[in-house]
Amino acid sequence: MHNYPLTACCLRRVASMVFLCFATILSISAQSSPTKYHFKEFKLPEINRRALDIKPNLSGALIRNLLSGKDLLSSSSKITQNIGLQYSYFHNSKRKQIFHNLYIGQSYNAINQLSDFHSSFNPRINRQFGSNLYHSAVNRYYFTSRHFSEINWDVQGSFFDRRTLTSAASLLTQTNTYFYSISVPLKTGIGRVEPVQDVFSAAFMAEDMLQVGILDSPMEQEELFELGRVMADARNLRIFDARKKRMYELSQLDNWFKDIGKAKVDNILYYNTMADNWLFAFSGVRYSGRRISTSVTPGFQYFGNEGNAPNTRLSFSGAFLLEQFLPLSRTWQLDYSINVGISRNFVSVDVYSEYRFFTPFMAAQLELGCFPNSRTSIHFNARVAGEFYGAYPSILQTFASFHASGNIFLNYRTRLYADVHWDYYRTSDNAIYQHPRAFLPQAGLRNIDYGANIRLIYSLF
Amino acid sequence: MKTYHSHLASPCLLLATFLIAGLCSIQAQIEPQNYDYRTFRFPEINRRALELFPSLSMDGTDSRNRRFGIPDQNSSYTTAGLNAQYGYFHNSLAEQIQHTGSLYQLASFSRIERTDPPSRSETNEYEARLSTEGINRFYYGKRRSFIEINWDIDAVFTASNHINTSLTDVRKERFYAYLFSVPLRFGWGRIEPIDDVFLAHFMADDMLEAGILDHPLPQESLFELGRVMADVRNQRIFDARKKRMYELSQLDNWFKDFGYAKVDNILYYKTLADNWLFGFNNTRFSGSRFSFGITPQADYWAPHQQEPSVINMLAMQAIYEGSTPLNQHWQIGYTVQTELAFLSNENWLNNSVSRPGLSAEFKWGFYPNSRTRFTGYMGVDYQLFLRTWRKILASETIAGLQMDYFINYRTRLVINLAGRHYRTPKADFVVGHPLIPRADAVRLNVSGALELTYSFF
Numbered sequence: 001m002h003n004y005p006l007t008a009c010c011l012r013r014v015a016s017m018v019f020l021c022f023a024t025i026l027s028i029s030a031q032s033s034p035t036k037y038h039f040k041e042f043k044l045p046e047i048n049r050r051a052l053d054i055k056p057n058l059s060g061a062l063i064r065n066l067l068s069g070k071d072l073l074s075s076s077s078k079i080t081q082n083i084g085l086q087y088s089y090f091h092n093s094k095r096k097q098i099f100h101n102l103y104i105g106q107s108y109n110a111i112n113q114l115s116d117f118h119s120s121f122n123p124r125i126n127r128q129f130g131s132n133l134y135h136s137a138v139n140r141y142y143f144t145s146r147h148f149s150e151i152n153w154d155v156q157g158s159f160f161d162r163r164t165l166t167s168a169a170s171l172l173t174q175t176n177t178y179f180y181s182i183s184v185p186l187k188t189g190i191g192r193v194e195p196v197q198d199v200f201s202a203a204f205m206a207e208d209m210l211q212v213g214i215l216d217s218p219m220e221q222e223e224l225f226e227l228g229r230v231m232a233d234a235r236n237l238r239i240f241d242a243r244k245k246r247m248y249e250l251s252q253l254d255n256w257f258k259d260i261g262k263a264k265v266d267n268i269l270y271y272n273t274m275a276d277n278w279l280f281a282f283s284g285v286r287y288s289g290r291r292i293s294t295s296v297t298p299g300f301q302y303f304g305n306e307g308n309a310p311n312t313r314l315s316f317s318g319a320f321l322l323e324q325f326l327p328l329s330r331t332w333q334l335d336y337s338i339n340v341g342i343s344r345n346f347v348s349v350d351v352y353s354e355y356r357f358f359t360p361f362m363a364a365q366l367e368l369g370c371f372p373n374s375r376t377s378i379h380f381n382a383r384v385a386g387e388f389y390g391a392y393p394s395i396l397q398t399f400a401s402f403h404a405s406g407n408i409f410l411n412y413r414t415r416l417y418a419d420v421h422w423d424y425y426r427t428s429d430n431a432i433y434q435h436p437r438a439f440l441p442q443a444g445l446r447n448i449d450y451g452a453n454i455r456l457i458y459s460l461f
Numbered sequence: 462m463k464t465y466h467s468h469l470a471s472p473c474l475l476l477a478t479f480l481i482a483g484l485c486s487i488q489a490q491i492e493p494q495n496y497d498y499r500t501f502r503f504p505e506i507n508r509r510a511l512e513l514f515p516s517l518s519m520d521g522t523d524s525r526n527r528r529f530g531i532p533d534q535n536s537s538y539t540t541a542g543l544n545a546q547y548g549y550f551h552n553s554l555a556e557q558i559q560h561t562g563s564l565y566q567l568a569s570f571s572r573i574e575r576t577d578p579p580s581r582s583e584t585n586e587y588e589a590r591l592s593t594e595g596i597n598r599f600y601y602g603k604r605r606s607f608i609e610i611n612w613d614i615d616a617v618f619t620a621s622n623h624i625n626t627s628l629t630d631v632r633k634e635r636f637y638a639y640l641f642s643v644p645l646r647f648g649w650g651r652i653e654p655i656d657d658v659f660l661a662h663f664m665a666d667d668m669l670e671a672g673i674l675d676h677p678l679p680q681e682s683l684f685e686l687g688r689v690m691a692d693v694r695n696q697r698i699f700d701a702r703k704k705r706m707y708e709l710s711q712l713d714n715w716f717k718d719f720g721y722a723k724v725d726n727i728l729y730y731k732t733l734a735d736n737w738l739f740g741f742n743n744t745r746f747s748g749s750r751f752s753f754g755i756t757p758q759a760d761y762w763a764p765h766q767q768e769p770s771v772i773n774m775l776a777m778q779a780i781y782e783g784s785t786p787l788n789q790h791w792q793i794g795y796t797v798q799t800e801l802a803f804l805s806n807e808n809w810l811n812n813s814v815s816r817p818g819l820s821a822e823f824k825w826g827f828y829p830n831s832r833t834r835f836t837g838y839m840g841v842d843y844q845l846f847l848r849t850w851r852k853i854l855a856s857e858t859i860a861g862l863q864m865d866y867f868i869n870y871r872t873r874l875v876i877n878l879a880g881r882h883y884r885t886p887k888a889d890f891v892v893g894h895p896l897i898p899r900a901d902a903v904r905l906n907v908s909g910a911l912e913l914t915y916s917f918f
Contacts, residue, residue, distance in 0.1 A: 052916070054913075055915075057913075059908070061906070062908070063904075240870040247735055251731065254727040266726060268730070271730040445524070451520035454517045459513075460512070461509060
C-alpha cells in the first residue's frame with residue numbers, strides 16, 4: 001500500500017517516455033525526405049590498424065620558506081612520476097571484426113610537508129605507489145556472411161600502496177588496496193554492424209563542393225561510397241606525426257577526386273573545401289546494421305585492502321542482446337538496443353558470509369541523432385534498466401534516464417550549446433541491507449537528478 | 462651596506478654569466494644572414510571584436526532514503542551568467558593601441574529542503590568582475606618619440622544572502638576590491654611584432670624543399686608575404702572555418718601573383734595549409750624602446766565586516782626594453798627597469814614608505830624549425846623599502862627554461878623548468894610596517910616537468 005503511489009507515478013513516467021519515443025520516431029519518419037543514397041548499404045573497407053605508444057612523465061617542485069637565516073619555517077617538496085603504455089588494434093574484414101585496447105600504467109607520488117608555523121602541526125611525508133592494467137578485447141569471427149561467434153574478454157587490475165611517514169621516516173600508516181576483475185563473454189549470433197561515419201563525411205564534403213561549383217552534379221551512390229572508403233582507409237593508416245598524417249590524408253582524397261575526373265580540381269576553392277571538411281567538420285560516430293546475439297559470461301571480481309577480509313564475486317550470466325543502428329538519412333540516425341539476461345552470483349562479503357543468488361536483468365536504450373550539416377549535431381537518448389537481486393530478502397534496482405544535447409550552428413555570428421538530463425534511480429525497500437555491501441546496492445533509495453544548461457555565443461562585431 | 466652588497470653580488474654574477482654564455486653560444490651558431498629582419502614593418506592593422514556569452518544552467522536532486530533515519534533531501538541549483546569580452550588592436554605608423562576588456566557576471570540560487578526535522582535553506586549569490594587594460598602609444602616627430610596613456614582597472618564585487626528558515630536566520634555578506642592604475646609615459650623607439658615573417662620563412666623553406674619554389678624568396682617578397690599573413694590573421698571573420706578558408710585563399714592569391722611558385726597542385730596546397738594551420742606560432746619581436754613616466758595606483762580591498770585596506774602608490778619609472786631577431790632561428794630580448802615608488806596605507810597616513818627598485822630580465826629563444834622551440838629567461842629584481850630608521854632590501858631572482866623538442870616523427874620531448882629565489886636580509890626588526898616585507902626571510906621555489914612520447918609502431 002505504501003509503495004502504490006510511487007509505483008503508479010513510475011508507470012506514468014515510463015508510459016510518457018515510451019509515448020515520447022514513438023511520437024519522435026513517427027515524426028522523423030514523416031520528415032525523412034526520400035533518401036537518395038542508401039547509406040545502409042555502405043561497407044567499410046578492410047582495415048588493419050595497430051598502435052603502441054609509451055608516455056613517461058616526471059615532474060617535481062620544491063618550496064622552502066626560511067626565517068632568521070637557519071630556522072625552518074616551512075618546506076614542501078613534491079615529486080610525481082608516471083609511465084603509461086597504450087596499445088590499440090582495430091581490424092575489419094568480411095571474416096573478422098576485432099577491437100583490442102590495452103593500457104598499463106604505473107605512478108609514484110611523494111609529498112613531503114615540513115612546517116613549524118604551528119606547534120600543533122606534525123610534519124608529514126606521504127608516499128603513494130600505484131599500478132593499473134586495463135585490457136578489453138572484442139574478437140568477432142564470421143563463419144558465414146551473417147553468422148558470427150565472439151570470444152571477448154575484459155580484464156582490469158589495480159594495486160595502490162599509500163604510506164604516511166614522520167619526518168624521521170618512521171612509518172605512521174600504510175594502506176594497500178587491490179582490485180582485480182575478469183570477465184569472458186562468449187557470444188554467438190547473426191547480423192553485422194559497420195561504422196559508417198566516413199560516408200557521411202563524404203556526403204557533406206560532396207554537398208559543399210556542389211554548392212561552390214567544384215562538382216557540377218551530385219555524386220552517384222557508388223562514387224560517394226568509394227570516397228567514404230578512401231576516407232576510412234586514409235583515417236586508419238598509422239602515421240606517427242599528426243602533421244605528416246594530415247598531409248597524407250589530403251593527398252589520398254585529392255588523388256581520388258582527380259581519378260574520378262568530375263571535379264574542377266587544382267584551385268584554391270577545391271583545396272579549401274576539401275581541407276575544411278576533412279580537418280574541421282564534426283565527425284560524430286555513426287553505425288549501420290543489426291546484430292542479434294546470445295551470450296554466456298563467466299566473471300570474477302576481487303576487492304581487498306590490507307587488514308580486512310577480501311570481498312569476492314563469482315558470476316555466470318546468460319543474455320540476449322539486440323542492437324539496431326539505422327542511418328535513416330544523411331540527417332537522421334536512430335539506434336536502439338535491448339539486453340535481457342540472468343546471472344548466478346556467489347558473493348563473499350567476508351570470510352563468514354556468503355550469498356548465492358540469481359540476478360535477472362534487462363536494459364533498453366533508444367538514441368536519436370540529428371546532423372543537419374557538418375557544423376551541427378543534436379542527440380537524444382532514453383534508457384531504462386532494471387536488476388533484481390534475488391538474495392534474501394531481495395532488492396530490485398531500477399534506472400531510467402533521458403538525455404538530450406545539441407551543438408547548434410545558428411549563423412556565422414551565433415552558436416548555441418544546450419543539454420538537458422533527467423536520471424532516476426530506485427532500489428526497493430529492504431530492512432536487512434541497511435548499509436551498502438560489496439557488489440550489492442543499498443536498499444530503500446530513490447534519487448532523481450535533473451538539470452539543463454544553455455549557452456549562447458554571439459559576436460556583435 | 463656590506464650585507465646588501467653580498468646579496469646583490471651573487472644573482473648579478475649569475476645573470477652576467479648567463480648573458481655572456483648565451484650570447485657566445487648564439488654568436489657561434491649564427492649563419493650568414495640572408496635577411497635583415499629588423500627592417501620588417503608590421504602592416505597597418507585595425508581589429509575590433511566584441512562577443513557576448515549568456516548562459517543559464519539548472520540542476521536538481523530529489524533523494525529519498527526511506528529507512529535509515531537519514532532525512533529526505535530535495536535541492537536545486539540555478540545559475541545565470543552574462544559574460545562579455547572585448548578586444549581592439551591597432552597598429553600604424555602613428556599609433557600602437559591595444560585594448561582588452563572582460564566582464565564576468567554570475568547569479569546563482571541554491572535551495573535545500575530536508576525532512577526530519579524539516580528545514581529549508583537558501584543561498585543567493587551574485588558575483589561581478591570587470592577587468593580592462595589599455596595601451597595607447599601615440600608617435601610624433603622624426604625621432605620616433607611617443608607618448609603613452611595606459612590604464613589597468615580591475616574590480617570585483619560579490620554579494621551573498623544565506624537564509625535558513627528553521628533558524629529564521631538571514632546572513633548577508635559583501636566583498637569589494639578595486640585596482641586602478643594609470644601609467645603615463647614618454648619615450649622613443651619602437652618594437653614591432655614580427656612572428657609572421659618567420660612563419661613565412663619556414664613556409665618558404667618547406668616549399669623550397671618540396672620543389673614548389675626553385676630558389677629562396679628575396680627579402681622584399683618574404684617581408685611582403687609576412688605582411689599578407691599579418692593582415693589576414695587580423696581580419697575579423699566570425700566563423701573559424703570560414704576564417705581559415707579566407708586566410709588560405711589570401712595566401713594562395715599572393716603566391717599566384719608572385720608567379721614563381723608551382724601552384725595549383727596538392728603538394729603546394731598541403732605545404733601552405735600545414736604551415737599555416739599547424740606550425741608553431743611563436744612570439745617574436747624586433748626593435749627597442751626607452752620610456753619614462755609616472756604611475757599612480759590605488760588598491761582597495763574590503764572583505765566582509767573587516768576594516769578596508771587601501772594602498773596608494775605613486776611610482777616614477779624608466780624602462781628600456783628591446784628584442785632582436787639574430788637570425789631565422791635565434792631571438793633575444795631584454796628589459797631593464799628602474800623605479801622610485803611611494804606607498805601609503807590609509808591607516809598609516811603620514812607613514813608612507815618609499816621604494817627605489819631596479820630590475821632586469823633577459824630572454825632568449827631558439828626555433829630550429831616550425832615544430833621545435835627552446836625558450837629561456839632569467840631576471841633579477843631589487844627593491845629597497847625605506848621608512849625613517851627602517852630599511853630593507855628585498856631581492857628576487859627568477860629563471861626558467863621551456864623546451865618543446867621534435868626529435869623525430871616517433872619521438873617528442875617536452876621540458877619545463879622554473880625557479881624563483883626571494884631573500885630579505887637580517888635587520889633589527891622582523892615585522893616593521895605593513896608595507897615593508899618581513900626581515901631575514903628566504904623563499905625558494907623550484908619546479909620542473911619532463912614528458913616524453915615515443916611511438917613503437
